[in-house]
Amino acid sequence: MxxxxxxxxxxxxxxxxxxxxxxxxxxxxxxxxxxxxxxxxxxxxxxxxxxxxxxxxxxxxxxxxxxxxxxxxxxxxxxxxxxxxxxxxxxxxxxxxxxxxxxxxxxxxxxxxxxxxxxxxxxxxxxxxxxxxxxxxxxxxxxFDTALNTVVDAIDKIRDTASSHNRLFFIEVMGRDAGHIALNTGVAGGAEEILIPEEDLGMERLVDSLNRSRKTGKTSSIVVVAEGDKIGKNIFELKDYVDQNMEGYDVRVSVLGHMQRGGPxxxxxxxxxxxxxxxxxxxxxxxxxxxxxxxxxxxxxxxxxxxxxxxxxxxxxxxxxxxxxxxx
Amino acid sequence: MxxxxxxxxxxxxxxxxxxxxxxxxxxxxxxxxxxxxxxxxxxxxxxxxxxxxxxxxxxxxxxxxxxxxxxxxxxxxxxxxxxxxxxxxxxxxxxxxxxxxxxxxxxxxxxxxxxxxxxxxxxxxxxxxxxxxxxxxxxxxxxFDTALNTVVDAIDKIRDTASSHNRLFFIEVMGRDAGHIALNTGVAGGAEEILIPEEDLGMERLVDSLNRSRKTGKTSSIVVVAEGDKIGKNIFELKDYVDQNMEGYDVRVSVLGHMQRGGPxxxxxxxxxxxxxxxxxxxxxxxxxxxxxxxxxxxxxxxxxxxxxxxxxxxxxxxxxxxxxxxx
Amino acid sequence: MxxxxxxxxxxxxxxxxxxxxxxxxxxxxxxxxxxxxxxxxxxxxxxxxxxxxxxxxxxxxxxxxxxxxxxxxxxxxxxxxxxxxxxxxxxxxxxxxxxxxxxxxxxxxxxxxxxxxxxxxxxxxxxxxxxxxxxxxxxxxxxFDTALNTVVDAIDKIRDTASSHNRLFFIEVMGRDAGHIALNTGVAGGAEEILIPEEDLGMERLVDSLNRSRKTGKTSSIVVVAEGDKIGKNIFELKDYVDQNMEGYDVRVSVLGHMQRGGPxxxxxxxxxxxxxxxxxxxxxxxxxxxxxxxxxxxxxxxxxxxxxxxxxxxxxxxxxxxxxxxx
Amino acid sequence: MxxxxxxxxxxxxxxxxxxxxxxxxxxxxxxxxxxxxxxxxxxxxxxxxxxxxxxxxxxxxxxxxxxxxxxxxxxxxxxxxxxxxxxxxxxxxxxxxxxxxxxxxxxxxxxxxxxxxxxxxxxxxxxxxxxxxxxxxxxxxxxFDTALNTVVDAIDKIRDTASSHNRLFFIEVMGRDAGHIALNTGVAGGAEEILIPEEDLGMERLVDSLNRSRKTGKTSSIVVVAEGDKIGKNIFELKDYVDQNMEGYDVRVSVLGHMQRGGPxxxxxxxxxxxxxxxxxxxxxxxxxxxxxxxxxxxxxxxxxxxxxxxxxxxxxxxxxxxxxxxx
The missing domain is CATH 3.40.50.450 (Rossmann fold)
Structure with missing residues (x-):
């Protein structure tokens, strides 16, 4: 045959x-x-x-x-x-x-x-x-490897402006059922927290963690969030929660979207x-x-x-x- | 002095x-x-x-x-x-x-x-x-020049996936009061239409233009929209309008956001x-x-x-x- | 007509x-x-x-x-x-x-x-x-603009290794008769010296300038040289001259070549x-x-x-x- | 302890x-x-x-x-x-x-x-x-992974100009004793031949291979050469050999050099x-x-x-x- x-x-x-x-x-x-x-x-x-x-x-x-x-x-x-x-x-x-x-x-x-x-x-x-x-x-x-580099490049750019303004950024990356992109790019992008579908961190722990990192003198922070994360219904609700429950943060959201699928x-x-x-x-x-x-x-x-x-x-x-x- | x-x-x-x-x-x-x-x-x-x-x-x-x-x-x-x-x-x-x-x-x-x-x-x-x-x-x-290159690089990536799937993408770029970024990156990114605050294209003309370009055999399209454009209240309403008034389009939205401010x-x-x-x-x-x-x-x-x-x-x-x- | x-x-x-x-x-x-x-x-x-x-x-x-x-x-x-x-x-x-x-x-x-x-x-x-x-x-x-960005990106990379090793790099860029690329990328790349065909700096002034910058505590240096520069017959002779006339320098040469012509x-x-x-x-x-x-x-x-x-x-x-x- | x-x-x-x-x-x-x-x-x-x-x-x-x-x-x-x-x-x-x-x-x-x-x-x-x-x-x-991407990006750029002019390019990449960079970037860069220290291809086989690929209609070619390759004493001798033994080729050499060590x-x-x-x-x-x-x-x-x-x-x-x- x-x-x-x-x-x-x-x-x-x-x-x-x-x-x-x-x-x-x-x-x-x-x-x-x-x-x-x-x-x-x-x-x-x-x-x-x-x-x-x-x-x-x-x-x-x-x-x-x-x-x-x-x-x-x-x-x-x-x-x-x-x-x-x-x-x-x-x-x-x-x-x-x-x-x-x-x-x-x-x-x-x-x-x-x-x-x-x-x-x-x-x-x-x-x-x-x-x-x-x-x-x-x-x-x-x-x-996968290409998408990781695309995301990390975007995080690097966002960090430039985050640290110039002492801001907290929630960055949404692709991964509806899997946190692989979020986990790798979070580590590589130096994120303070990484939210993935496989692990339920819970809102309170997130707030705790951000407060702790702020106390060590960090004035800007990046949190990488997988599309499929279940903490908030979506990343904008996450922002609202932090806006309402944490003082002194200037919170922004960035959804990286489809550019993650393209490129050489x-x-x-x-x-x-x-x-x-x-x-x-x-x-x-x-x-x-x-x-x-x-x-x-x-x-x-x-x-x-x-x-x-x-x-x-x-x-x-x-x-x-x-x-x-x-x-x- | x-x-x-x-x-x-x-x-x-x-x-x-x-x-x-x-x-x-x-x-x-x-x-x-x-x-x-x-x-x-x-x-x-x-x-x-x-x-x-x-x-x-x-x-x-x-x-x-x-x-x-x-x-x-x-x-x-x-x-x-x-x-x-x-x-x-x-x-x-x-x-x-x-x-x-x-x-x-x-x-x-x-x-x-x-x-x-x-x-x-x-x-x-x-x-x-x-x-x-x-x-x-x-x-x-x-x-300005750096942001233009960042945006064009993102449009290039999105076009890869747009043309693989015959999709219509609305891409929002920065420019609350000015369409300079949208106009330049729209031309450089090969966009079918560019929506800027300085010029009110009107929803109907946009739909006309997209239909026309589709008739010439184009199956995927990019529309670059300046943040401050007044056609739709925002880019998601734009998508909804096209979803409801045009047939056969698979419409997606990408908001490039703060990464436009960073980078070398x-x-x-x-x-x-x-x-x-x-x-x-x-x-x-x-x-x-x-x-x-x-x-x-x-x-x-x-x-x-x-x-x-x-x-x-x-x-x-x-x-x-x-x-x-x-x-x- | x-x-x-x-x-x-x-x-x-x-x-x-x-x-x-x-x-x-x-x-x-x-x-x-x-x-x-x-x-x-x-x-x-x-x-x-x-x-x-x-x-x-x-x-x-x-x-x-x-x-x-x-x-x-x-x-x-x-x-x-x-x-x-x-x-x-x-x-x-x-x-x-x-x-x-x-x-x-x-x-x-x-x-x-x-x-x-x-x-x-x-x-x-x-x-x-x-x-x-x-x-x-x-x-x-x-x-021209694209080539400038390609060159500057290469200079940035070379500087990473130059400053890790306290080295002096001669970087040759294109421009047989014109120093435009060298001049712009030299400024943008933070070069200590820029050698162009339009201006005959002279070997001694180059050596003086490098010695002066070293005295201010600089331990690594970049010199951008246009292809058409007339100081040395070519960039390798330039390296030899510095090797023989200046102490304590670890000199390297990089000829960027044809990649300057390509890219998006x-x-x-x-x-x-x-x-x-x-x-x-x-x-x-x-x-x-x-x-x-x-x-x-x-x-x-x-x-x-x-x-x-x-x-x-x-x-x-x-x-x-x-x-x-x-x-x- | x-x-x-x-x-x-x-x-x-x-x-x-x-x-x-x-x-x-x-x-x-x-x-x-x-x-x-x-x-x-x-x-x-x-x-x-x-x-x-x-x-x-x-x-x-x-x-x-x-x-x-x-x-x-x-x-x-x-x-x-x-x-x-x-x-x-x-x-x-x-x-x-x-x-x-x-x-x-x-x-x-x-x-x-x-x-x-x-x-x-x-x-x-x-x-x-x-x-x-x-x-x-x-x-x-x-x-290693970063250097691979840097080299592949350079090869992509050189290919733009190679294919515009129907040229043969020898591109030297780092690797004094090891062909890992050459092998991976050669495959990823679509090179016609890859010369590495671990394998002695021999000049004649190289010439044969180039002639064969030319007969299939290829008018431009990329050959990736590891620094440590032993075929020619160096890449310029390789060029000379081809210049003298093959007709109709416009041969160029590009030595990528130290930029391979740098970058994010x-x-x-x-x-x-x-x-x-x-x-x-x-x-x-x-x-x-x-x-x-x-x-x-x-x-x-x-x-x-x-x-x-x-x-x-x-x-x-x-x-x-x-x-x-x-x-x-």
């Missing part, structure tokens, strides 16, 4: 992340290296359903390794959640003689891929692309994407299916898709402790 | 901007060059009132030319708006044998300086420091700050007072403070037209 | 500079705005001679405003210096019904354009694109490029020829090409003085 | 790297957290010999996490290689009641620390700080530095000595100093293969 693969398709799905283009490039070039054909699918599963395909060779992916976003575009597809949608998709793949599919995306995209395989026996392989780093089976998802990928993400693309294609060529490629202990490893979907990444407790010590 | 100047003071006031440190450095070093003493005043007029002073020499300002924010810190002072406050400030200056004051800040700070001079005959000189570029008498205020100053702002510091000190040494230094036609020029305060900077109409042509 | 223009061609020639793509985009979109056709010529005059043309519309230039380099590529053409070469070029333009030519480049490229016009009466318009800022008739050439253009360069493209096209449409568009006193102005070629830009003497004062 | 530790000293030694300041901050704050005193030693072992010490508390290290270089300065010390030198150093530590020493540096610095411990039984702990990533016992040295540390390096500082201090407090802290499989681990010195890091062979596949 492995010998049958002569043509692969690749798509990007879900929220885009820096490094997706580098991964597409790697998939396409690894195909070229092994003399198999490669098709790019536009707009994720939407394009699969519509047969929005494009033949790609080594030249098609020139000059994209350093570009954010995805040249194949991405989308969320409702129709792919229906059997009819998936049947259309399968028909297009078969008509185009495609023998395997590489899906670059997150949890939701992998779930789609798994169901697709279960229904049609079509070989699929996942590459974890999301800035949130919330996928089991890899220490780093594509785009970092060296780390480009190298990771290149390695993942090679591993994904070669695993399909070896006859494997239903796996996600990942970085574990500095090596490329495969994790079954169902494990990658169900498994829960844990917050680095050591890092939480480092954060506490650093805000001494 | 000019011969009398043996000691100057310098302060930063109002919102901070990148280049303020470079200007402080220049004031201090120009004093050193002319063998006069220099005192740094902390927290703007607040520190003037409290006598929060520090002697500064050429070494005190090492390693700050590339730092955002202001090492002298900044503040807004209510007390300086009272006669009593200003009297205290004057007393501290006299007791410390200070003969002239350089104020780095915006309109409000210059108004304070002018009143101070009128009451006590104390020589004052202004350096325009604000990212908004809304001060008459200079083509560029300190920090651009080459332009560092050079401008260095030139302005020299001009400010040497003008005081020549016996001049109540002026603001500015960049006019590539040269350092003086504008009377009252003109700088009252004068209104105009939006570059040519640039508005360029923006229209570019979104063809 | 002005009414005759229905089709323009645009090319980039000579050394590339950041902002060239933004200028191409502006030329193309201004043509679209005025409903005239536009042709892109590849590889400068080489492509003109070979008829290497491509029709361009508003969509062809999407997503390039923030890219360094030039999508039309650039080259230096020996054949265009011959009458035969220019005849071939003219033939291609006529055969393609092109009515005017926009040349984005430097002195040499403008000389070619002028001769071409004199021989064939073909309307030409120049846009000054070079990082060196050595073209008469504009306060800023395209790419700054906001300033993108806006400038957009304005210049509009002005160039509209001037041709008005029947003008043999001009270069330029930025003078913040406005778009035309300068006859022969003046732009022969005129000599002068170094800003005020800036030289500011540099002296700052290294107090 | 562990209970005896009441005061630690910290120094930076050898070539500086981004993240050293973040590590100093972490050592100082971890001391503060555990209520022990901390002394900063200036200029590495030189300062140890001279007793150039400074008491440091949590406030001394504010605002340095994002700064390149080292506030404690660094130096290479000949005197510390003598018994007399080390005796002086020991005397100063004893007189100042210091109970343990944290050394942030590379191989050479660790050798000094180990000898020092063997002679005087003085507790020492190493933190690997070098951009070269050539230290055994850690997957990442401090500064990446998020990764700041987090790593924070974790390493905590681990180093707490390991000394637990009575351990003669270890280096390192990152192994995402965890903080200790490696005996002698192993860290003698052990040889290996080049990632998988990455070499990925590089080959990518330049298909």
């Amino acid at each position: 492995p010998k049958l693969i002569k043509k692969l398709a690749v798509l990007t799905s879900g929220g885009d992340s820096p490094g997706m283009n580098a991964a597409i490039r790697s998939v396409v070039r690894t195909c070229a290296y092994h003399n198999i054909q490669c098709i790019g699918v536009y707009r994720g599963y939407e394009g699969l359903i519509e047969g929005d395909f494009k033949e790609m060779d080594a030249r098609s992916v020139r000059g994209i390794i350093n570009k954010g976003g995805t040249i194949l575009k991405s989308a969320r597809s409702k129709e792919f959640r229906t059997k009819e949608g998936r049947q259309k998709a399968h028909k297009h793949l078969i008509e185009n003689n495609v023998d395997g599919l590489v899906v670059i995306g997150g949890d939701g995209s992998f779930t789609g891929a798994l169901i697709f395989n279960q229904e049609f026996g079509f070989p699929v392989m996942g590459i974890p692309g999301t800035i949130d780093n919330d996928i089991f089976g890899t220490s780093h998802t594509l785009g 990928p970092s060296c780390f993400d480009r190298v990771l994407a290149s390695r993942m693309g090679v591993k994904a294609v070669e695993s399909l060529l070896e006859g494997k299916t239903n796996f996600m490629v990942g970085l574990l202990n500095s090596k490329m490893e495969l994790t079954p898709l169902d494990k990658a979907i169900k498994g829960k990444t844990k917050i680095n407790l050591e890092l939480l402790r480092v954060s506490d010590i650093m805000s001494t | 000019p011969k009398l100047i043996k000691k100057l003071a310098v302060l930063t006031s109002g919102g901070d901007s990148p280049g303020m440190n470079a200007a402080i450095r220049s004031v201090v070093r120009t004093c050193a060059y002319h063998n006069i003493q220099c005192i740094g005043v902390y927290r703007g007029y607040e520190g003037l009132i409290e006598g929060d002073f520090k002697e500064m020499d050429a070494r005190s300002v090492r390693g700050i030319i590339n730092k955002g924010g202001t090492i002298l810190k900044s503040a807004r002072s209510k007390e300086f708006r009272t006669k009593e406050g200003r009297q205290k400030a004057h007393k501290h200056l006299i007791e410390n044998n200070v003969d002239g004051l350089v104020v780095i800040g915006g309109d409000g700070s210059f108004t304070g300086a002018l009143i101070f001079n009128q009451e006590f005959g104390f020589p004052v000189m202004g350096i325009p420091g604000t990212i908004d570029n809304d001060i008459f008498g200079t083509s560029h205020t300190l920090g 100053p651009s080459c332009f702002d560092r050079v401008l700050a260095s030139r302005m510091g020299v001009k400010a000190v040497e003008s005081l040494l020549e016996g001049k007072t109540n002026f603001m230094v500015g960049l006019l036609n590539s040269k350092m020029e003086l504008t009377p403070l009252d003109k700088a305060i009252k004068g209104k900077t105009k939006i570059n109409l040519e640039l508005l037209r360029v923006s229209d042509i570019m979104s063809t | 002005p009414k005759l223009i229905k089709k323009l061609a645009v090319l980039t020639s000579g050394g590339d500079s950041p902002g060239m793509n933004a200028a191409i985009r502006s030329v193309v979109r201004t043509c679209a705005y005025h409903n005239i056709q536009c042709i892109g010529v590849y590889r400068g005059y080489e492509g003109l001679i070979e008829g290497d043309f491509k029709e361009m519309d508003a969509r062809s230039v999407r997503g390039i405003i923030n890219k360094g380099g030039t999508i039309l590529k650039s080259a230096r053409s020996k054949e265009f210096r011959t009458k035969e070469g220019r005849q071939k070029a003219h033939k291609h333009l006529i055969e393609n019904n092109v009515d005017g030519l926009v040349v984005i480049g430097g002195d040499g490229s403008f000389t070619g354009a002028l001769i071409f016009n004199q021989e064939f009466g073909f309307p030409v318009m120049g846009i000054p694109g070079t990082i060196d800022n050595d073209i008469f008739g504009t306060s800023h050439t395209l790419g 253009p700054s906001c300033f360069d993108r806006v400038l490029a957009s304005r210049m493209g509009v002005k160039a096209v509209e001037s041709l449409l008005e029947g003008k020829t043999n001009f270069m568009v330029g930025l003078l006193n913040s406005k778009m102005e035309l300068t006859p090409l022969d003046k732009a070629i022969k005129g000599k830009t002068k170094i800003n003497l005020e800036l030289l003085r500011v540099s002296d004062i700052m290294s107090t | 562990p209970k005896l530790i009441k005061k630690l000293a910290v120094l930076t030694s050898g070539g500086d790297s981004p993240g050293m300041n973040a590590a100093i901050r972490s050592v100082v704050r971890t001391c503060a957290y555990h209520n022990i005193q901390c002394i900063g030693v200036y200029r590495g072992y030189e300062g140890l010999i001279e007793g150039d010490f400074k008491e440091m508390d949590a406030r001394s290290v504010r605002g340095i996490i994002n700064k390149g270089g080292t506030i404690l300065k660094s130096a290479r010390s000949k005197e510390f290689r003598t018994k007399e030198g080390r005796q002086k150093a020991h005397k100063h530590l004893i007189e100042n009641n210091v109970d343990g020493l944290v050394v942030i540096g590379g191989d050479g610095s660790f050798t000094g620390a180990l000898i020092f411990n063997q002679e005087f039984g003085f507790p020492v702990m190493g933190i690997p700080g070098t951009i070269d990533n050539d230290i055994f016992g850690t997957s990442h040295t401090l500064g 540390p990446s998020c990764f390096d700041r987090v790593l530095a924070s974790r390493m500082g905590v681990k180093a201090v707490e390991s000394l407090l637990e009575g351990k000595t003669n270890f280096m802290v390192g990152l192994l499989n995402s965890k903080m681990e200790l490696t005996p100093l002698d192993k860290a010195i003698k052990g040889k890091t290996k080049i990632n062979l998988e990455l070499l293969r990925v590089s080959d596949i990518m330049s298909t």
